[in-house]
Amino acid sequence: MCNFQRKETDNIVKNARRTKTFIVTTVLAAAGLAGYAASASHSLHPAFALAVLALAAVTSRMKVKLPGINGNMSVNLPFLLTAAVSLSAAEAIMITCVSTAVQCWPRKKAKFNWEQMTFNVSMMTFACCLASLTFHAEWLRRMSWGSTTLGLALAAVTLFLGQTGPVAAVIALSEGKAAGATWWSLAHFSFPYYVLSAGISSMVQTVSSHLGWQLALGVFPLMYGIYRSYRIYSGNPADSKQDAPQVLVRSAGAGG
Numbered sequence: 001m002c003n004f005q006r007k008e009t010d011n012i013v014k015n016a017r018r019t020k021t022f023i024v025t026t027v028l029a030a031a032g033l034a035g036y037a038a039s040a041s042h043s044l045h046p047a048f049a050l051a052v053l054a055l056a057a058v059t060s061r062m063k064v065k066l067p068g069i070n071g072n073m074s075v076n077l078p079f080l081l082t083a084a085v086s087l088s089a090a091e092a093i094m095i096t097c098v099s100t101a102v103q104c105w106p107r108k109k110a111k112f113n114w115e116q117m118t119f120n121v122s123m124m125t126f127a128c129c130l131a132s133l134t135f136h137a138e139w140l141r142r143m144s145w146g147s148t149t150l151g152l153a154l155a156a157v158t159l160f161l162g163q164t165g166p167v168a169a170v171i172a173l174s175e176g177k178a179a180g181a182t183w184w185s186l187a188h189f190s191f192p193y194y195v196l197s198a199g200i201s202s203m204v205q206t207v208s209s210h211l212g213w214q215l216a217l218g219v220f221p222l223m224y225g226i227y228r229s230y231r232i233y234s235g236n237p238a239d240s241k242q243d244a245p246q247v248l249v250r251s252a253g254a255g256g
Contacts, residue, residue, distance in 0.1 A: 019173040023119045026166055030122035030129070037089035037129040040136075053097040055079050056095050060103035075194060076103065077159075078200040080124070084131040085155050086205060096128040097121055119170060148205070156198035160191065163252030168193040 076099050081094040096235035100121045106112050134140075135155040168183035 015173055015176050019170060020115075022166075022170055022173055023115060023122075026119060026126065026170075027122040030126040031135075033129045034093050034125050037133055038093060040089065040122050040133075044088050044091060045086075046091075049083070049087050049095065050081050052079050052087065053095045053098060056099035057102045060099045065210050078197040080128060080205075081131065081152075081156060081201045083157055084128050084159065085135045085152055085201060089129060089132040089136070092128050092132050093125055096124050100124045121183070123163065123166045124171075125165070127159050130162045131159040134158045149202070152198055152202055152205070156194055156201075160187075161192045164190065 019213045041235065056076045057075040059079060062075040080092075080096055083095040087095070101117065104117050104120050132155070135151040137151075140151045141155075162182060164187050168179055168186055171177065172179035
């Protein structure tokens with residue numbers, strides 16, 4: 001029994017060490033990519049950016065529990081994708097960081113976790129930067145047909161992989177689970193929402209180009225309706241004591 005307990009303790013310590021290393025790597029990668037993306041930013045749209053920021057922050061607190069995994073999903077994804085494809089990279093980074101911090105901020109009596117907050121903000125920033133760089137890639141702009149539609153689809157896929165991949169990895173490391181199975185549990189439930197988010201972002205782009213961005217951001221009631229539908233479908237509202245961007249990850253020091 002003592003040998004078993006010692007082995008279990010060693011595994012916990014090893015998982016915690018690996019998780020911390022992964023978080024540090026994620027932070028450094030996000031910082032480097034954010035600096036590069038911000039330096040390559042195109043023209044700013046301050047009023048549009050502030051409006052998207054407000055909606056992203058509000059909807060970031062609307063979460064539903066993901067079945068089969070220690071996590072939840074937020075409804076702010078369409079606004080993050082809209083920021084990545086419709087605004088400059090610098091504005092998209094600001095919106096992502098602020099809305100993620102709002103989303104991860106603990107509710108009353110919940111304990112604040114700096115490691116969890118740091119990882120979530122870094123992971124979301126990294127994914128958003130990748131999506132923005134993909135959509136605004138020079139080779140995509142040279143295409144004479146379908147560049148916007150293709151760019152939006154590629155940006156959505158990039159955001160999907162950029163968020164679910166690191167989250168699955170950190171959950172697998174911290175909890176000693178298989179990364180592939182963890183990713184699949186997360187991906188198969190959340191993927192339809194990424195597809196829906198791409199459609200909503202496309203609608204925002206189309207409406208804003210013809211009628212102005214003010215009218216395009218009237219999609220908020222639609223997002224609230226989707227939030228209510230997801231909660232009814234999941235049958236289990238998000239845990240009010242645990243918050244995270246697209247999914248909740250345990251503390252990097254879990255078991256340490």
